[in-house]
Amino acid sequence: xxxVFGLGSCVAVALYDPGIRLGGLAHILLPGPxxxxxxxxxxxxxxxxxxxxxxxxxxxxxxxxxxxxxxxAKIAGGANMFSATEEAGGLxxxxxxxxxxxxxxxxxxxxxxxxxxxAEDVGGDRGRTVTFxxxxxxxxxANAGGGSQVI
Amino acid sequence: MTxxxxxxxxxxxxxxxxxxxxxxxGNAATALNQxxxxxxxxxxxxxxxxxxxxxxxxxxxxxxxxVGIYLKIWGDIQGNMLLVFPRESARSLLALxxxxxxxxxxxxxxxxxxxxxxxxxxxxSSYLSALERLLGRTLIPSVPxxxxxxxxxxxxxxxxxxxxxxxxxxxxxxxxxxDGGRLTGNFxxxxxxRSLRIILQAAKVMAEDMA
Numbered sequence: 035x036x037x038v039f040g041l042g043s044c045v046a047v048a049l050y051d052p053g054i055r056l057g058g059l060a061h062i063l064l065p066g067p068x069x070x071x072x073x074x075x076x077x078x079x080x081x082x083x084x085x086x087x088x089x090x091x092x093x094x095x096x097x098x099x100x101x102x103x104x105x106x107a108k109i110a111g112g113a114n115m116f117s118a119t120e121e122a123g124g125l126x127x128x129x130x131x132x133x134x135x136x137x138x139x140x141x142x143x144x145x146x147x148x149x150x151x152x153a154e155d156v157g158g159d160r161g162r163t164v165t166f167x168x169x170x171x172x173x174x175x176a177n178a179g180g181g182s183q184v185i
Numbered sequence: 186m187t188x189x190x191x192x193x194x195x196x197x198x199x200x201x202x203x204x205x206x207x208x209x210x211g212n213a214a215t216a217l218n219q220x221x222x223x224x225x226x227x228x229x230x231x232x233x234x235x236x237x238x239x240x241x242x243x244x245x246x247x248x249x250x251x252v253g254i255y256l257k258i259w260g261d262i263q264g265n266m267l268l269v270f271p272r273e274s275a276r277s278l279l280a281l282x283x284x285x286x287x288x289x290x291x292x293x294x295x296x297x298x299x300x301x302x303x304x305x306x307x308x309x310s311s312y313l314s315a316l317e318r319l320l321g322r323t324l325i326p327s328v329p330x331x332x333x334x335x336x337x338x339x340x341x342x343x344x345x346x347x348x349x350x351x352x353x354x355x356x357x358x359x360x361x362x363x364d365g366g367r368l369t370g371n372f373x374x375x376x377x378x379r380s381l382r383i384i385l386q387a388a389k390v391m392a393e394d395m396a
Binding site for chain 1: 237238312339340343348
């Protein structure tokens, strides 16, 4: 069981091969593309970008026996936490709709990799906690309001 | 691209940052004290250089439901400021300010969120104006944004902006409490790496003036 706590504008992406019941979860911070020349800087983590993390996760599943044509994706997150203030122009200069841009980048990357999107719970202005059971593909999304759903 | 590591922060630098923030916090605590008529106690600010993925933990746990009031800082010094009240504290604060806490545990009315946003505005402004006087630099706070949600989800928003430039951040955390411990909160200041250099230079001048 893999879990991501307190997702805001980030997106959690679960990739799952139902054939061999193998799955993995990626936590996407930024849409990307990842800038060049970041390698070598202390603490550098390219996997925060959608365009780096998803191929890496798919590769990790494939070397463990997953069949790329069977792999499905489920995603959650991409909220716009301060949407009301953003819309009012209050947070001037802050890039708008980062949650939406993350979701868009994840969809685009899944499309590029040819992975069908089986289910999603994205957008809105609430944070989420995601629990993914790698053996069953069960993807549970809970929010701070106490609500939860399996997608 | 400036990285925090390029700055080679020493214990003396961190000490100067703690002192600067202590003065800012003192100002904010006075403002809060005047608003609610209760004494406010401050703890010594902590400075930590952490990787972005460890920030939510520093804010008190990713899944904990909190009220987060976020301001972007513009001007000579740029960065992010986040004021976090645990749910119970936000309720006590609203009880003191408006004469009654919200009935719903997990929802805030328009009036309550507006009151909290205003508190955030006043506290951040008093904190920043102290810094401004001290450093002789301009700091302009944005309109505050408010979210009532999981701490991790709130802080995501700031980390994403930082994540475009850095993988680590300097977090200056200052805790305060009042009303017999019923009211607690944390102020987080996350200066941009470039601005940190300006702050440290100003602090150096300040220290030399005092010597």
